[in-house]
């Protein structure tokens with residue numbers, strides 16, 4: 635296969651590039667700063683020579699978007715929105731202009747589109763879209779607004795020969811340096827991997843191997859289109875999630891943190907507490923219905939596998 639991955643230089647792109655190149659497929663990455671073979675320059679907002687890479691490609695997987703691990707200032711939120719909406723728009727234009735358009739366009743979205751809730755899991759059919767939950771900071775609504783605008787942009791693209799799938803991905807857990815697992819494990823190793831603000835908020839996650847397998851599955855399955863949750867079937871409260879991570883590493887203590895302590899930590903890490911405090915309870919309804927099976931469905935085993943990979947390097 636030939637795959638084009640706009641925004642493929644980051645955490646998720648590195649995982650997909652490694653897996654698909656390793657399996658003998660041809661992968662082209664679009665980036666604002668090409669540095670290696672197989673990387674083409676683009677600006678994420680205007681058509682250019684890069685669009686020729688779409689001609690005859692089998693699949694496009696668009697991952698472009700400003701990192702969400704930042705302070706949610708008005709300028710950063712606007713950048714998060716624009717980088718996603720404009721890159722999705724121009725990817726749609728490139729697909730529409732291709733003489734031989736790709737068969738499928740997998741567009742990154744996010745599990746954050748669902749409401750902050752504890753009572754029941756969100757699947758694609760019955761899940762509650764967020765944005766007007768009571769008792770959450772008002773600015774959390776903006777992340778949902780970004781996710782909706784992101785999906786809307788793909789939906790409205792005029793690409794009749796290309797199947798469109800929106801990937802509502804949960805946190806992707808891989809042993810790579812700088813990834814979310816690496817950050818959480820470092821906290822745990824420092825003795826800081828305890829419950830945050832009580833720890834009842836759910837963590838949804840997916841192991842990198844299952845992310846790759848789900849992407850392969852969605853490329854192959856011509857009958858699947860629209861939003862698909864990419865999350866392991868067993869999300870768990872943050873308190874239990876961190877306890878299992880500590881146990882996988884062999885760290886007996888994990889100091890609890892209050893909301894205010896989390897706020898100070900997030901400030902120090904130039905990140906935002908929404909990433910820690912929003913309850914993301916998301917399950918892969920459509921993948922399971924379609925017969926997809928997870929290699930790492932449960933967190934304790936997945937965490938052990940990731941820790942072993944880190945210890946082995």
Ligand SMILES: NC(=O)c1ccc[n+]([C@@H]2O[C@H](COP(=O)([O-])OP(=O)(O)OC[C@H]3O[C@@H](n4cnc5c(N)ncnc54)[C@H](OP(=O)(O)O)[C@@H]3O)[C@@H](O)[C@H]2O)c1
Nearest residue numbers: 641643644645646665666678698699700701717803805806
């Ligand atoms: N990692 C996760 O757990 C996770 C979970 C759910 C959803 N997602 C979403 O999946 C996508 C990829 O995630 P990731 O973790 O790989 O993110 P990442 O490491 O931040 O990489 C995103 C890529 O987007 C490109 N980019 C950044 N700002 C841009 C802009 N203004 N215009 C065009 N391109 C821009 C960057 O490529 P260049 O700098 O090379 O141009 C970067 O490599 C993101 O949209 C993220 O929100 C990630």
